[in-house]
Amino acid sequence: MSGKTGGRGLFASHRSYVLCFVMGALVCVFINGAFRTYGKPERYRLFLTGGIVPKPNWRTYGVSAYSSLHYWRSIDWGDFRPIHDASAGRRMNRGHPLYTPEELSRHSASFVYTPVVAMLMTPLTYFDVRTAADWVSFINHLLWAGGLVVILKIAAYGRRLAPIEVLLLVGHYLIFYPMAKALELTQASVWVFFLLAVSALLFQRKRFAPAGAVLAGAVSIKPHLVLLLILLGAARRLTWRFVISAAVTLAVLGALCLLYAGWANIHDYLFELLPVLSNGLAYYPNQSLNGLLLRLYTDLDPAEFNLAPAVGWIKNVCSVWGLALLAAAWIPCRAPRGPRDHDGDVLCYVLATVAVTIASPIVWIHHFTAFFVPMAVACNYLARFPQARRLWFELLMLVGWWLVTFFFDSQYLKSGWLVLLGSLGFYGSLLLVIALAGVVVAANRQARRAPCGALAAA
Numbered sequence: 001m002s003g004k005t006g007g008r009g010l011f012a013s014h015r016s017y018v019l020c021f022v023m024g025a026l027v028c029v030f031i032n033g034a035f036r037t038y039g040k041p042e043r044y045r046l047f048l049t050g051g052i053v054p055k056p057n058w059r060t061y062g063v064s065a066y067s068s069l070h071y072w073r074s075i076d077w078g079d080f081r082p083i084h085d086a087s088a089g090r091r092m093n094r095g096h097p098l099y100t101p102e103e104l105s106r107h108s109a110s111f112v113y114t115p116v117v118a119m120l121m122t123p124l125t126y127f128d129v130r131t132a133a134d135w136v137s138f139i140n141h142l143l144w145a146g147g148l149v150v151i152l153k154i155a156a157y158g159r160r161l162a163p164i165e166v167l168l169l170v171g172h173y174l175i176f177y178p179m180a181k182a183l184e185l186t187q188a189s190v191w192v193f194f195l196l197a198v199s200a201l202l203f204q205r206k207r208f209a210p211a212g213a214v215l216a217g218a219v220s221i222k223p224h225l226v227l228l229l230i231l232l233g234a235a236r237r238l239t240w241r242f243v244i245s246a247a248v249t250l251a252v253l254g255a256l257c258l259l260y261a262g263w264a265n266i267h268d269y270l271f272e273l274l275p276v277l278s279n280g281l282a283y284y285p286n287q288s289l290n291g292l293l294l295r296l297y298t299d300l301d302p303a304e305f306n307l308a309p310a311v312g313w314i315k316n317v318c319s320v321w322g323l324a325l326l327a328a329a330w331i332p333c334r335a336p337r338g339p340r341d342h343d344g345d346v347l348c349y350v351l352a353t354v355a356v357t358i359a360s361p362i363v364w365i366h367h368f369t370a371f372f373v374p375m376a377v378a379c380n381y382l383a384r385f386p387q388a389r390r391l392w393f394e395l396l397m398l399v400g401w402w403l404v405t406f407f408f409d410s411q412y413l414k415s416g417w418l419v420l421l422g423s424l425g426f427y428g429s430l431l432l433v434i435a436l437a438g439v440v441v442a443a444n445r446q447a448r449r450a451p452c453g454a455l456a457a458a
Contacts, residue, residue: 039412393438403428
């Protein structure tokens with residue numbers, strides 16, 4: 001999205017990018033319709049034939065999936081009920097257990113977040129679950145709107161955005177299905193996205209102490225994000241101010257968790273709940289390697305929320321896969337740094353964000369909300385340094401973005417090679433990792449070639 005490219009990038013102008021993206025978007029929408037028609041032809045027809053000219057059946061293509069963007073009240077608050085119940089139970093009875101892993105084993109909804117989330121929900125437990133869900137949905141919509149402002153600021157770092165670039169970013173934001181799904185389900189993924197976006201913006205602006213504190217807030221909701229700190233620390237891409245700020249914030253939040261929940265609940269979360277969740281799910285929104293393997297090699301129905309029993313070899317393969325993915329993100333980031341290679345630091349920060357997200361055994365579609373931040377950072381860098389652009393990683397980035405942006409209703413793909421088509425989001429996220437790694441390598445080369453003064457000015 002940077003206009004003229006001098007022939008090194010995939011697109012020569014904004015117009016060519018828009019035309020290509022729209023064509024790809026139409027293909028993705030048609031694929032979703034084809035999946036639905038294959039699974040339930042009597043319910044999902046590609047075209048309506050009642051008139052003189054057949055018209056597209058928009059319901060089949062999933063166009064209505066974005067209704068949550070303009071409707072601020074909660075639409076589907078089933079995922080929110082366990083949060084409300086756990087927090088309300090704790091408020092009324094200090095001995096109330098937050099976690100009940102046996103409910104997950106019975107394929108029932110259960111509270112699976114950290115105690116921090118239950119603690120934050122305490123004021124809303126004085127309302128009934130529907131009213132509380134409406135309040136959280138309203139807050140999520142505010143964060144969604146605020147997140148767009150943060151994204152625009154990230155994309156405008158070191159340059160002025162042209163009006164067409166603002167329109168393109170806003171357009172991408174509005175059709176980003178993972179965000180619409182997170183809003184529909186009243187999910188904490190919106191909070192995590194907002195915190196990661198703010199942290200990346202502060203990191204980009206070299207405000208390392210507040211950036212570390214904000215990232216610690218995201219870690220307190222999604223603990224696996226602590227791997228981001230470990231990966232970047234091992235690659236020597238973090239300042240001491242960032243590390244100390246994150247560590248202090250995590251220590252404070254950990255102490256508050258202990259006071260609020262007690263050691264018994266923290267023990268249950270770490271040693272009872274997390275091992276059960278690591279078994280994974282074959283449920284089709286789980287776009288991880290674990291979900292793909294469970295759909296391929298077990299009889300679990302991808303159309304049902306079904307926590308899998310432990311399959312030893314799948315858990316082992318996924319553990320090795322996760323380590324390999326983190327190592328693949330670490331290798332380009334550990335490259336010798338040029339003088340004041342801050343751009344490389346920021347790119348490694350967002351590359352690690354994507355790698356850590358998809359290394360988990362459970363990657364819901366709404367977890368892809370975090371991916372908008374890396375794309376804004378990468379587009380900003382390539383716009384400021386067009387000489388770093390390469391056709392291959394821009395092509396991978398585009399295809400990967402198509403696959404994680406749009407909804408593919410793959411619950412009906414249950415047999416043979418069709419099961420492989422149920423993980424298009426997983427394939428897209430892998431393409432994004434490879435593409436972002438390519439941008440990091442290009443940034444490393446740019447840093448080594450540029451004089452110190454030029455990098456400092458950048």
